[in-house]
Amino acid sequence: MNKYILLVFSLITFCGFSQDKKTKEKENEFTATIINAQTDEPMPSVHIVNLNQVKGTITDQEGKFTIPAVANDTLYLTYLGFKSQKIKITNDMLKFKDTKITLTELAFALEEVVVKPYQLTGFxxxxxxxxxxxxxxxxxxxxxxxxxxxxxxxxxxxxxxxxxxxxxxxxxxxxxxxxxxxxxxxxxxxxxxxxxxxxxxxxxxxxxxxxxxxxxxxxxxxxxxxxxxxxxxxxxxxxxxxxxxxxxxxxxxxxxxxx
Incomplete structure (x- = not known):
């Protein structure tokens, strides 16, 4: 009987520990949505790197992402054709979970390219x-x-x-x-x-x-x-x-x- 009670107590303790661990992990995660500053459309496949924890992820089709982060961590966002951006995580951003981040498209000026063809002889x-x-x-x-x-x-x-x-x-x-x-x-x-x-x-x-x-x-x-x-x-x-x-x-x- 004592063994049965001990087993039940151990299971309850383990479940409580697992729940606390999951809650703590969620508290140490940051979730946000990245949108195009010009069109207000969500941006999939944007790369996000937490520079402090050296962790990376990408946005889904709705522009959303979740990454391990705590207050004062810095995120580095990159996407081809858009200006890279650094975001510092604050307590408010972690608390409200509805942060929207905008990326601005870059305008590229193409330089003139001179192509010099090789003089081929056929040999x-x-x-x-x-x-x-x-x-x-x-x-x-x-x-x-x-x-x-x-x-x-x-x-x-x-x-x-x-x-x-x-x-x-x-x-x-x-x-x-x-x-x-x-x-x-x-x-x-x-x-x-x-x-x-x-x-x-x-x-x-x-x-x-x-x-x-x-x-x-x-x-x-x-x-x-x-x-x-x-x-x-x-x-x-x-x-x-x-x-x-x-x-x-x-x-x-x-x-x-x-x-």
Whole structure:
């Protein structure tokens, strides 16, 4: 009989705990609707990132979204063709649950593009030489798992690679030692599929700079000193840039552990 009473009591306690947990989770979520400022129409597929908690989501067909958030968190909203926007969460926004956020459409002025056609001869061997190719080269040394992309094939490129290999600790310490908080976010960003999908479709570095709280020039400096070519830095999508920075940072941590 005592065992039966204990079992019932345990079930009641568990149910109460589960209910409290669900209530708490709802209290730590923010729900809103995003609309087009020009048309007042709801906007589906808008990307939302909580910069503080490093969580991401997108709006549904009615422009609605729900994301983990507490007061003073900052949300970063992006949508192709619209001005990106940052929203700071307040207690009132969490309490009333009927927040509407507007995004403003951007007007793009297309620059004149000059197309220079190749003079084709009809002979593959000749025409192939007239087409510009990516001239970035990657170097590797037997026994090391890391490849070094040094840009153009010239003597200085090889020297740059050897310098990074022979004295990597000083180089990476200067890059990452001053920004520990930003670099700790790398793993969180990579674990969120919504954010990864967003970064894979972007090339402007805007969301990446907001997430890591770095300037674009800082990102370029990191990649340059981690021996990535100018071609890669200019053409890679934001997810590839994130993975490159992350790989370089993991190398930095590995070198520090050996000290």
């Amino acid at each position: 593959l061997e000749i025409d192939a030489k007239n087409v510009s190719l990516n001239d970035s080269y990657q170097y590797a040394i037997s026994g090391l798992n890391t490849g070094y992309e040094a840009g153009n094939k010239n003597p200085s490129a090889v020297t740059k690679v050897l310098g990074a290999i022979l004295n990597p600790a000083d180089l990476l310490r200067n890059l990452f030692g001053k920004k520990p908080a930003q670099m700790r976010k790398l793993r969180q960003i990579k674990e969120d599929d919504r954010i990864r999908d967003l970064l894979a479709a972007k090339f402007d570095r805007e969301t990446l700079t907001e997430l890591l709280q770095l300037e674009k020039v800082d990102i370029e400096d990191i990649l340059n000193n981690c021996n990535y070519s100018k071609s890669f830095i200019q053409t890679a999508n934001d997810l590839q840039i994130l993975d490159a920075i992350s790989g370089c940072y993991e190398e930095y941590k590995g070198l520090n552990r050996k000290k």
